[in-house]
Structures are given as C-alpha cells and as structure tokens.
Amino acid sequence: MNWTEHAIWWHVYPLGFCGAPIREPxxxxxxxxxxxxxxxxxxxxxxxxxxxxxxxxxxxxxxxxSLDQFRIDPRLGGDKDFDELLAACQARGLRIVLDGVFSHVSADHPELLRALHEGPDSHAAALFDIDWHADGGPAPRVFEGHEGLARLNHAAPQTVDYVTEVMLHWLDRGIDGWRLDAAYSVDPAFWARVLPRVRARHPDAWFLGEIIHGDYPAFVAASGADSVTQYELWKAIWSSLGDRNLFELEWALGRHNGFLEHFIPNTFIGNHDVTRIASRLGAHGAITALAILMTVGGIPSIYAGDEQGFTGVKEDRLGGDDAIRPAFPQTPDQLAPWGEEIHRVHQDLIGLRRRHPWLTTASTETLHLTNTVFAYRVSARHGHDHLDVDIDLDSPRTVTIRDASGDALWIQPATPDPGHPEN
Incomplete structure (x- = not known):
C-alpha cells in the first residue's frame, strides 16, 4: 500500500495561520x-x-x-526556518505537501517585467502568455480576470522546464508532494509533460490537482496526477445536510464510488477557499459532516481550525478571505476553551478511520434513504470488512456508526455545540 493511502492531512494556510501581513505595501x-x-x-x-x-x-x-518560487516568503522567514520545520515534521513522521502555483504568477514577477521590457524574442518571454499585439502595447493575459495574476505560457517547453525545476528543488529538499493550484485552468497535457520528469527522481511523490468541476477521472488519466480535490462531495455534504435532502448526498456518493474505481480523491469539508463548515451548518451539523467525511473512501484533509469549530464566511470582495484564513495563537494552549469538545470528536473520528485503513478505497452502498434518513454501508474493496452508518437528521444523535457485528463504534453527541458566537 502506498504511503498516501494512510494519509490524513491537516490543511494549513501559512500566511494567515502565522499572522503574516497580507496587504501591507x-x-x-x-x-x-x-x-x-x-x-x-x-x-x-x-x-x-x-x-x-x-x-x-x-x-x-x-x-x-508569486514573485520567486525558489525562495521562502520573507514574511514567513527563510530557508533555515523551512528546513527546521521540515526536520521537525520528519522527526514526528509528518509528511509535507506544498502548494504549487503554476497556473499564474504575480503581474509584478521580475521575469515578466523583464520580458515586457526586452520584447518577444527575449529569453524570459516564452514563460508567459503575453498578447504582444494588444492595443496600447504588450499585455499579459490574466488569470480569471484578476489583473494582478499573469498567466504562464503552458505551451512552451521553457515553462515545462521551469515547473519541473521548481518541483524538483523542493522535493530534493525533503517535501513529499505538490498540490497543483488551479490545475483545472491548465491543459492536462502540460502536467503530463512535467510529472513524469519529476517522478523519475521522486517516484513516491504525490500530486493533487485542484479541480472544481468537470470529469475528474479524465483529468487524472490525461495529466498523470494522483488525485483531485473532490468538490462534488464537499458540496453535497453541506448542501444535503443544510437543505435536509439526503438524496443529494446519496447521488454524490454514487458518483464518488465511480471515481474510486480510477483514483483516490482528496475529500474535505473545509479549505482555505470556502466558508467554514461550522458557519454553514452550526457545530452539530459540522460534526455530522465530519462523520460522513471519515466514513467514505478518499484521502481526507481537515482545514486547520475546523477541528476547533472555527467560524468564518467567505465574501466576494477585497479581503473576503480574511475570516476563513485567521491568525492562530502562538501555541495550542492559547486556544479558546469552547473548541475542546469538537476537537475531541475530531480525534475520535480520525482515530476510528485510522483503525480502519481500508476505508481509503472503500465503496458505499445505500441501505435506506428518505429526505432526512440515510443508512449506508461502506465496504472494503477487498475482503469482507464493512461499517454501517446511520444518519437521521431528526434525531439529536444524528449519526451512528456500527461495525460488522452491529455494535456501535461511535454515536454523535446530542449537544456538541460549544455555544461560541458566530464570526
């Protein structure tokens, strides 16, 4: 079994977590x-x-x-600080996956400015997607309408070389894989040119593509990535619980079974780009969502703070991500006490999953379904192991997880809401 099949990620947005200034000049x-x-x-x-x-x-x-993907952001420190973090993680058996932003760079990237100054025949020009014949002079093509984000030219061999070099640089330093930011916006053929070159030196590296919509298996097959972000299941979990329509969840789990035939998706109920699960569903609903996450196939990630019941709403404005990317205290003992109960529930459910590692590739089967009641069996792909999960949105103890003998392994607390105010 590959090491990634045992992975449970704690997803951290370092600039926010570590209190770095985001918009100071x-x-x-x-x-x-x-x-x-x-x-x-x-x-x-x-x-x-x-x-x-x-x-x-x-x-x-x-x-x-990004301005320089070979250098740690000075707001976070330098190489020595990263090396100490990496060594401390390795001493604890913790893997590290970094966020690779290879779709675009800052419009102020020094090589882009050099290309615009020196012209289309310059050494730097091939890296960037520039309209050299635009009205008013050469204009970089931008990422999804964001004027501050300039697209890389993914058709150019120079860009393949550049991304390969960045990936290898940090893998050589000791990281374990890459999240491919906005992978959906790049031709999968580009990743298919990069990833084999990287795997030739680091065959155990893991590559996670950020894909929101579309044909997940087709992207994995064409790109050579190992996994994608399972946004379909993320949406179905919170939406079905919030709307009291568990048919949506059942439909998504059917799709999820199909994906698992081809690859192991990255599953989640929160990340740095979406409203906090506790803000969508309240603390009790967030625990119900977590129980689903921990009892279906996939490689799960927990967004830092969700395990403490953090709240935060994403808004479509400048600074609209601030509430979901807050600074954390210097140490865990400085956390507010209201998150203790949810934290214990996370430990319990993550522990349950770690004791049943076959869940990573398991499939689900519907046993009973109404709008507010959903019983499903999650079964090992090989062998006879299974768990039964009962969801009843009308019960104060919404979720019960039973083993093959029918014994209850976990029952959702009736009142997990810690009573902290919404942000």
Missing amino acids: HPSSAPRLRRLLNWLDYAVELGASGLLLGPIFASRTHGYD
Missing part, C-alpha cells in the same frame, strides 16, 4: 513560519499524518501571486 520580514513548530504535536495528537500547506513562496500579497 511594505510588509516586515520575520521568521513567522516557526509558529508552526509549536503546532506539530497538536497535529499528531489530532491524528493527522501530514501537513498540506498553502503557499509559502515569495509573493506580492496572498501567496498565489
């Missing part, structure tokens, strides 16, 4: 990345096997507008 440099050192034992005690880190490379603001 001249932000201060500091070894803020070291704050994560204080949280590694917490991640282990939660049950995580690795850190899925957001952007840590030099950028203009939020990390996805």
Whole structure:
C-alpha cells in the first residue's frame, strides 16, 4: 500500500495561520513560519499524518501571486526556518505537501517585467502568455480576470522546464508532494509533460490537482496526477445536510464510488477557499459532516481550525478571505476553551478511520434513504470488512456508526455545540 493511502492531512494556510501581513505595501520580514513548530504535536495528537500547506513562496500579497518560487516568503522567514520545520515534521513522521502555483504568477514577477521590457524574442518571454499585439502595447493575459495574476505560457517547453525545476528543488529538499493550484485552468497535457520528469527522481511523490468541476477521472488519466480535490462531495455534504435532502448526498456518493474505481480523491469539508463548515451548518451539523467525511473512501484533509469549530464566511470582495484564513495563537494552549469538545470528536473520528485503513478505497452502498434518513454501508474493496452508518437528521444523535457485528463504534453527541458566537 502506498504511503498516501494512510494519509490524513491537516490543511494549513501559512500566511494567515502565522499572522503574516497580507496587504501591507511594505510588509516586515520575520521568521513567522516557526509558529508552526509549536503546532506539530497538536497535529499528531489530532491524528493527522501530514501537513498540506498553502503557499509559502515569495509573493506580492496572498501567496498565489508569486514573485520567486525558489525562495521562502520573507514574511514567513527563510530557508533555515523551512528546513527546521521540515526536520521537525520528519522527526514526528509528518509528511509535507506544498502548494504549487503554476497556473499564474504575480503581474509584478521580475521575469515578466523583464520580458515586457526586452520584447518577444527575449529569453524570459516564452514563460508567459503575453498578447504582444494588444492595443496600447504588450499585455499579459490574466488569470480569471484578476489583473494582478499573469498567466504562464503552458505551451512552451521553457515553462515545462521551469515547473519541473521548481518541483524538483523542493522535493530534493525533503517535501513529499505538490498540490497543483488551479490545475483545472491548465491543459492536462502540460502536467503530463512535467510529472513524469519529476517522478523519475521522486517516484513516491504525490500530486493533487485542484479541480472544481468537470470529469475528474479524465483529468487524472490525461495529466498523470494522483488525485483531485473532490468538490462534488464537499458540496453535497453541506448542501444535503443544510437543505435536509439526503438524496443529494446519496447521488454524490454514487458518483464518488465511480471515481474510486480510477483514483483516490482528496475529500474535505473545509479549505482555505470556502466558508467554514461550522458557519454553514452550526457545530452539530459540522460534526455530522465530519462523520460522513471519515466514513467514505478518499484521502481526507481537515482545514486547520475546523477541528476547533472555527467560524468564518467567505465574501466576494477585497479581503473576503480574511475570516476563513485567521491568525492562530502562538501555541495550542492559547486556544479558546469552547473548541475542546469538537476537537475531541475530531480525534475520535480520525482515530476510528485510522483503525480502519481500508476505508481509503472503500465503496458505499445505500441501505435506506428518505429526505432526512440515510443508512449506508461502506465496504472494503477487498475482503469482507464493512461499517454501517446511520444518519437521521431528526434525531439529536444524528449519526451512528456500527461495525460488522452491529455494535456501535461511535454515536454523535446530542449537544456538541460549544455555544461560541458566530464570526
């Protein structure tokens, strides 16, 4: 079994987590990345096997507008700080996956500015998708309408070489894989040119493509990536619970079974781009969502703070991500006490999953279904292991998980809501 089939990620957005200034015109440099050192034992005690880190490379603001992907963002520190984090993770058996922003760069990227200055025949020009004949002079094509994000030219061999070099640089340093940001916006053929070259030196590396809509298996087959972000299941979990329409969840799990025939998706109920699950469903609903996440196939990730019942609503405006990407305390013992109960429930359910590693590739079968009641059996792909999961949205103890003998392994607490105020 590949190491990734045991993976449970603690997903961290480092710039926010470590309290780095995002929009200051001249932000201060500091070894803020070291704050994560204080949280590694917490991640282990939660049950995580690795850190899925957001952007840590030099950028203009939020990390996805990179300036130099060979350099740690000065707001987070430098190579020494990263090396100490990596060594501390390895000492605890924690893997690290980094966020690779290879769709676009900052519009202020020095090589892009050089290309615009020197013209289409310059060495730097081939890296970027530039309209050299635009009215008013050469204009970089931008990512999804964001003027500050300039597209790379994924048709160019130079871009294949560049992305390969970045990936190998950090894998050689000791990381374990890459999240491919906005992979949906790049021709899968590009990844198919890059990833085999990287795997030739790091055959055990894991590659997770950010895909929102579309044909997940086709992307995996064409790109050579190992996994994609399972947004279909994410949406079905919170939507079906919020709307009291468990038919939506059952439909999505049928689709999920099909995906598992081809690859193992990255499953989640929260990440750095979406409204917090506790804000969507309340604390009790968030625990119901977690119970589903931990009892279906996939490689799950927990977005840092969700295990404490953090709230936060994503808004479509400048700074609209701030509420879902907050700074964390220096140490876990500075967390507010209202998250303790939800944290214990996360430990219980993650522990249950780790005791049943076959769940990673398991399929689900519907036993009973109404709008508010859903019983499903999750079965090992090989052998006879299975668990039965009963969801009853009309019960104060919404979820019961039973083993093959019918004994209850976990029953949702009737009143898990810690009573903290919404953000």
